[in-house]
Amino acid sequence: MALTDLTACEMRQAVLERRLSAREAADACLAAIHRLDTKVKAFLSVAPENARRRAAEIDRRLAAGENVGLLAGIPVAVKDNMCTADGQPTTCASRILGNWRAPYDAHVVQRLTAEGAVIVGKTNLDEFAMGSSTENSAYGATRNPWALDRVPGGSSGGSAAAVAARMVPIALGSDTGGSIRQPAALCGVVGMKPTYGRVSRYGLVAFASSLDQIGPFGRTVADAALLLQATAGHDPRDSTSVPKPVPDYLASLEDPVLPLKIGVPREFFGEGLDPEVGKRVREALAVYERLGARLVEIALPHSTDYAIATYYIVATSEASSNLARYDGVHYGYRSSDHTDMIDMYMRSRAQGFGDEVKRRIMLGTYALSSGYYDAYYKKALAVRRLIRRDFEQAFQEVDCIMGPTSPTPAFCMGERTADPLSMYLSDVYTVSANLAAIAGISIPCGFTAAGLPVGLQIITDVFSEDRLLRIARMYEREADWAQQAPPLAKEAV
């Protein structure tokens, strides 16, 4: 067994017991990145010197008997839309940020550092987290470690692929409409979107501020719980972060939630769902039934097509405002040829942004513009309330909601790039949780005949991450898909 086969929890135990040094763990991950990432392209930047220096410091502190924190010596990857002041660029996979180096650390990066983690590099994403395939990156697409001709999902495809290929045990992503859960499903790993406000967004480059949320990736539920534990909590610098105590997620993880009433929305099993994905998800539901859970069919009438429509108005409207800051003045790229100030803005943004970002800024600008505001933006906000009500009603009856994370397994590179709407529909089961601010997780629930991973999505009410993780763990204990690694991760170790 290779060091990179260890989960974060196993690594942590080994480091604390001094069976493994932080330096050895870092070296193993850096070697795996070196070996695999020319094929997978999960990382935008790797920081071997920083990582080794940091690991050596953790080892020194361990030897001195100091408290080294929850993630002592564990190598972690961070999606490249989170600010790091370590000298690595923060690119958001966009040309417009150019060579920008953040002058401060995001809250989550400070938390990782305080808990002894070793950040090995920053992962690829769809530009500004806008996309579902990690193909919209100015620095090239990431590939699915299970099938290199397929996408890893997105927008946190780099983090999902890095964990799936065992280049790192855990990684951070961000989820605005499914950007953690969908790539987790397509790459066969665990990915969680916590409740809006559970993790501080300070230092997360803003896309849609009422929807964005940072969350963990791991190969196991326990690893996701560990990383959430280290990053959750109130931060006064993000006024939407909620001052609620963070429970001990790991302490309760092995306690099953019983009795358990599972809501199965009929809308999540309708047209557009790949039959093999539906089959794997129903098998997973049967496992819960066998464990004593009760399945109840529920209705979420506004949470598929209407949710996508709502999302693409709300998210783009917020994006059009947030991305106004890229003006070629304060940071990043400026076009060298221009006639005046306005022309400089327009050329810098034309040359700096990719197509998907342009489309979304324009769509949001249109939805907010005079004459269309009521018809689009206000309408979408009203439907957002209907979506929220659907979930409020559902949670009066059931403890959690389950269904597929993504309607299809990983699709081929280039398959959906020409038709933006077909790409948007990749998020048909995930966007509603963002609009309603509730928590969701995707866990592996098997493979298609072609060997592509399938994800089960579990959704619970706000600030119930402890129960969400326990429910996920119930299934994982019965069907441990995390033991399977993509063939590529096993080659020539």
Add this chain to the structure above:
Amino acid sequence: MALSAKEVLKVGTLSRIRLTGEEVEKFSLQLSAILEYVDKLRELDTRGVEPLAHALALHNVLRDDEPHAGLTTDQALGGAPESDGDFFRVPRVLDEGASA
């Protein structure tokens, strides 16, 4: 709802994004398809439904007005494409002859 080439150009200007003729054509088709999809929302009766801008009941968060350290001038200017002393440098905004 379809977006004409003229409307796409106007939205491009409002968005401060210079578009080529080819882009106008492409975005006009793509944005029209997306808006047509979004028009599904019209099927829903939302009379009397209060818009929901934020799904959590968050209130204004206040803190004491106490000075604390922020970015230094050097840090703030560190990523600027062009700076001049303590300032961001931008192309000329006013004409030579314009009075202030």
